[in-house]
Amino acid sequence: MKVPVEKMRNIGISAHIDSGKTTLTERILFYCGRIHAIHEVKGKDGVGATMDSMELERERGITIQSAATSVQWNDKFINIIDTPGHVDFTIEVERSLRVLDGAILVLCSVAGVQSQSITVDRQMKRYDVPRLAFINKCDRTGANPFRVREQLKEKLGHNAVFVTLPIGLEDKFNGVIDLVNSQAVYFEGEDGTDIKRLPIPAEYQAQYEEYRTIMLDELSNFNDDLMELHMEGKEVPVNLIKAAIRKGTISRELTAVFTGSAYKNKGVQVLLDGVNDYLPAPTEKANWALDQSKNEERVQLECADDKPTVALAFKLDDGQYGQLTYVRVYQGEVKKGQELRNMRTQKRFKIGRLIKMHSNHMEDIDYAGAGDIAALFGIECASGDTFCDDKLDLTMTSMFVPAAVISLSIEPVDKKSGDNMAKALNRFTKEDPTFRTFVDPESNQTIIQGMGELHLEVYVERMKREYKAEVKTGMPQVAYREAISEKAEFTYVHKKQTGGSGQYAKIGGYFEPTTENDYEFVNMVKGGAIPNEFIPSCDKGFKEAVKKGTLIGFPVVGVRAVVNDGASHAVDSSDMAFSTAALMAFRETYQKAKPIILEPIMKVAVEGPTEFQGNIFGSINQRRGVIVSSTEDGQFCSVIAEVPLSEMFGYSTVLRSMSQGKAEFTMEFEKYVKVPESVSIQLKKDYEEKRKAQNK
């Protein structure tokens, strides 16, 4: 069936971990008729929520990988991407947001705006995603959606406006007041499917009037007719209110706030009406690509079926039938039997099977139009690849991929596990650009790199469960860097005579620290002292040298290598002679440039009940952490600190035990800074010992 593009919605559900987003998704699927029974995330029936399709996710009760599904609510067709909440899996969130036109920001009415909500919100801003807010868990003890709405305004800077209010709170929560339609809405029956729209109870009349006035005041900024009617005290028609909310939401100048409890089956259907009414159709959001034939000039795409195809592979999944590639069609259409080109590999491929996904069930389709999300079977590609019609030379803008900060050595326990491990690593690196792997040439060990301890832990678990690859892991290793701290001049002559033509190269210049790039090469040779054809050889030699510093064997960053003098020999000079001279010049001069060791510093956000504030401060202090700020709002405190990654290993266990499991933390890479002298000495000593052991 061909879905009209104006009836499509591509939405994500993003939130802090444990805010109830998987439960909310589960309810959405149920009310839209996609599933026929509700399973809880950590439910006693052992089935687990439908969107958490991976076994590991079900066990941990968290959503690790996005699962895509399509549903229909009234006359609209909604593609939902369930996004993970933990910062360790941020790339998944970023990838999801990239392809979305709108999102629901789920907030807990007890915990309010937490550190992860701030991170997710920042990511949504980066991709210009309009959002609705759903204040969940209104049935919980301590629920205060009014405080959460204040936090949305103050902490996230949203122009947050209630469109539904709770009727009662905590154990008395039993419905919502719909400020748009001026009705009390109750969700009756076992699963809340029996919706009763009744007049607003007398005891909520005053609150309704107060918040409806606030809502109309705000909406006056988006519609002149509405403003006029409101100013004159006349009745404002529902369609005018909806149009104003839609305009405010799409322009991201307004966030409509819904209240409810997904767990108690209340408020979800009203939120779905909101998705239909207020979030944009694919045509209402501008999307851009880069024209490779015009030096990456930005080109606006047209969300129309009759244009040449541009689609983005935003997620790969390895199922029992082979690789499943989720694509967002930005322009044109994707059809069974169609030929497209992978812009990265320049290889053409034919679409064999096209499907719509419902969590882990699938439905075959023949066609996906502009703006839609679908999945392709058996396409060899990597996540982030652009598929284009042959007429075009476009790629979607590259996604922001942060550098890896942690590495772990892994070793298969037997030959079979070794084969399976290779398959798993091949798959994971394609799925997740922040997950990298390589074989250390010195130790011959396989190293995996990622964004945090939990990130790598989950992949090791997945190897075991999905690929039957049992591996032994080493201690996590921090990705240190080396850098020079002073300018140092060099002159180096590389001379070798071994019979026949020899090797001769002389280079002179200096190294100096730079904060602009990891490595920079500057050619200031005058008068042909080094022939032009050998200048790139010098660059090549330096590049090779900075790959591994001599302090602790990590890459050297922030180096500007300037060559300003040299000499050559008509017969004995060669590319190899000059690159060797450059390499040796760097090694010889390195100590003169006063090298230092840098370590990754993480921005850590710890949140927990105020009674554990002292413990939290103490734990950060013990880890060489610097507390930047703390915020206390009565029940909860949140601490923002900068802590070296090397000190964060095992922190989740420590934090859990010191706070009776009530505090949690998230972290993300912040910057590299120089390690203290004592740590530097220890690292150098460890490196020396390791080298000696290897040489034995």
Added chain:
Amino acid sequence: MVKAQLIKQSPLRILDASTHGGVGVGNIGVLAARHGLGKTSTLVHMATDKLLQGKHVIHVTFAQKPDHTIEYYEEIFAEISKLKGLAGAMQVHDEIMHNRTVMNFEPKFGTPSHVLEGLRARIEAGGFPADLVIVDEFDFFHAKREDLKQFRDFANFEALELWFSVSLEQEGDSAPQPVPHVLEKHLAQIDVLINLRHHKDDGKVHLELVKDHGNTPTDMHLILDTKTLLISQE
């Protein structure tokens, strides 16, 4: 200019001299002004001066988030280093900002006992040897006499200096009093009181010393430069 010279030549030395060595350990200083005159900038300049001397500072605020105060520190430091051509400014910045914490309390929950509990947790459990605590926009209007006494006891116990700021919103437009009404009942607990006041004759914001321990206050000839937001000589 190197850090040592910067400290020596700071206009804050005039403030120290005028107040007989500054507020002093275990004592309380108060900066009073109407809203928008530059209380936070003045306090942040005082705090930055302490940080440059290698001391530790806690800055208490009562807002929804602490970012605004952190930005003040960044701006004031940038102004000082630019104005005085501070050598190795980046390195100095990284060094000194390690010794500063901003503690933010949501206004509703920022009661004196709550703030003191948080400060103790930061200093004792968090191993942060604070030398100066700034309590920005303290609610003197609702504070009881005993509250300030509690703060003084805390300052004595922890061997640190306390600076408060107070907004004079409720003072009205009548002729300015040397001691703002809101501080009258607390005056006995205050060791140094400075009013930040806009003088119509020269259009400048002056730092007026109203109370200097037991001494007669003198004219410090200090102003708040509204361009750089730094304390400077008249």
